[in-house]
Amino acid sequence: MYDVYKIREDFPILGREVYKHPLVYLDNAATTQKPRVVVDSIVKEYYSVNANVHRGVHYLSQLATELHETSREIVRKFLNAHSTSEIIFTRGTTESMNLLAYSFGEAFLKDGDEVIISVMEHHSNIVPWQILQQRKKIVLKIIPMNDKGELLLEEYKKLFSERTKLVSVTHVSNVLGTINPIKELIRIAHEYGIPVAVDAAQSVPHIPVDVQDLDCDFLAFSGHKIYGPTGVGVLYGKEVLLEQMPPYQGGGEMIQSVSFEHTTYNTLPFKFEAGTPDYVATTGLAKALDYCTTLGMENIALHEQELTRYAMDKLNQLGDIRIFGEATEKDAVISFQVGNIHHLDLGTLLDRLGIAIRTGHHCAEPLMRFLGIEGTARVSFALYNTKNEIDTLIAGIERVRKMF
Numbered sequence: 138m139y140d141v142y143k144i145r146e147d148f149p150i151l152g153r154e155v156y157k158h159p160l161v162y163l164d165n166a167a168t169t170q171k172p173r174v175v176v177d178s179i180v181k182e183y184y185s186v187n188a189n190v191h192r193g194v195h196y197l198s199q200l201a202t203e204l205h206e207t208s209r210e211i212v213r214k215f216l217n218a219h220s221t222s223e224i225i226f227t228r229g230t231t232e233s234m235n236l237l238a239y240s241f242g243e244a245f246l247k248d249g250d251e252v253i254i255s256v257m258e259h260h261s262n263i264v265p266w267q268i269l270q271q272r273k274k275i276v277l278k279i280i281p282m283n284d285k286g287e288l289l290l291e292e293y294k295k296l297f298s299e300r301t302k303l304v305s306v307t308h309v310s311n312v313l314g315t316i317n318p319i320k321e322l323i324r325i326a327h328e329y330g331i332p333v334a335v336d337a338a339q340s341v342p343h344i345p346v347d348v349q350d351l352d353c354d355f356l357a358f359s360g361h362k363i364y365g366p367t368g369v370g371v372l373y374g375k376e377v378l379l380e381q382m383p384p385y386q387g388g389g390e391m392i393q394s395v396s397f398e399h400t401t402y403n404t405l406p407f408k409f410e411a412g413t414p415d416y417v418a419t420t421g422l423a424k425a426l427d428y429c430t431t432l433g434m435e436n437i438a439l440h441e442q443e444l445t446r447y448a449m450d451k452l453n454q455l456g457d458i459r460i461f462g463e464a465t466e467k468d469a470v471i472s473f474q475v476g477n478i479h480h481l482d483l484g485t486l487l488d489r490l491g492i493a494i495r496t497g498h499h500c501a502e503p504l505m506r507f508l509g510i511e512g513t514a515r516v517s518f519a520l521y522n523t524k525n526e527i528d529t530l531i532a533g534i535e536r537v538r539k540m541f
């Protein structure tokens with residue numbers, strides 16, 4: 138039994154008020170709230186463990202190292218990766234994608250080579266490739282989509298050429314909520330012998346993700362979007378590829394031996410983790426993943442998909458509303474415009490009612506341009522949201538509409 142009201146008790150912040158209204162938090166695609174187990178773990182680590190990892194012979198350092206490396210194992214298990222060598226801790230999806238673009242770019246891309254991305258990418262899967270273009274003249278090819286917000290697979294197949302070296306695509310769109318047919322996209326790319334990187338920032342927190350089942354070559358996600366702390370994320374990569382890729386940053390931790398004449402690098406995954414990692418955050422992330430595993434990712438997905446259907450129905454019933462993203466496979470994200478009310482006005486007025494939504498271009502400006510709009514209002518759900526909150530949202534939108 139999925140008891141959402143009992144689950145909400147694990148998230149103290151959900152009990153607070155905003156402008157004297159109970160908080161209705163519907164901006165979960167931006168970041169999620171944290172359960173008590175995660176916050177407690179952060180406090181506990183600073184109060185009773187704190188020491189640098191991988192460095193000290195002393196008790197606390199060994200304890201911190203053990204917690205940090207146990208967290209890596211928990212991430213490995215959560216993604217069903219083959220080995221902890223394939224789990225690189227980063228600051229988040231953005232850093233994971235920058236690491237990938239830099240290091241994969243160094244190892245495998247030459248002038249004239251091509252990388253396929255999609256029209257619905259977050260800026261963090263666009264700009265790192267454009268920065269790489271300043272060093273190497275790579276070409277970005279873009280998978281288009283239909284009016285419902287679904288990628289066009291036939292067009293995708295046509296993008297492959299002799300020069301294609303990588304496909305890097307989002308699993309779930311943070312604007313449209315579309316769950317892309319990622320397994321099929323990967324299967325097609327592999328038919329051409331091309332590796333695939335998956336931006337899983339919006340999928341890992343919401344649906345079961347198994348990297349071996351997907352057979353993806355890289356996958357990135359952020360801790361803070363899956364009830365974990367800020368400042369930590371993951372890049373998964375197949376060992377055979379990571380082994381061939383150069384370090385992204387230099388410093389402590391990532392070396393085996395350093396001399397002024399010659400430096401050798403550490404083994405995986407440490408080769409990609411220069412400097413002191415956020416070992417407090419990795420431990421918090423592990424607690425968050427354990428929390429989700431205990432609830433069951435399938436159960437979380439069912440709950441959120443029911444909320445999404447409910448909200449889509451209610452929003453559609455409002456009339457004079459435009460919804461962006463009506464894919465058959467849709468996750469817990471709904472972008473919309475109400476009549477000709479500017480999304481910023483809608484967001485600001487809903488905020489005064491305690492309802493937190495996101496407005497703007499959602500860091501997907503090329504997608505906005507494709508849709509011919511400036512921005513949208515967006516609601517996004519998490520494991521603790523309720524149908525009652527959606528009713529409050531709908532009542533709020535009706536109230537705002539009366540004001541205009």
Ligand code: 7TS
Nearest residue numbers: 166167229230231259261311338339359
């Ligand atoms: N990729 C996708 C698909 C995202 O939705 C986001 C963040 C990122 C990458 C970057 O994640 P970060 O943790 O490194 O910042 N998306 C959003 C959003 O939709 N609203 O705020 C951040």
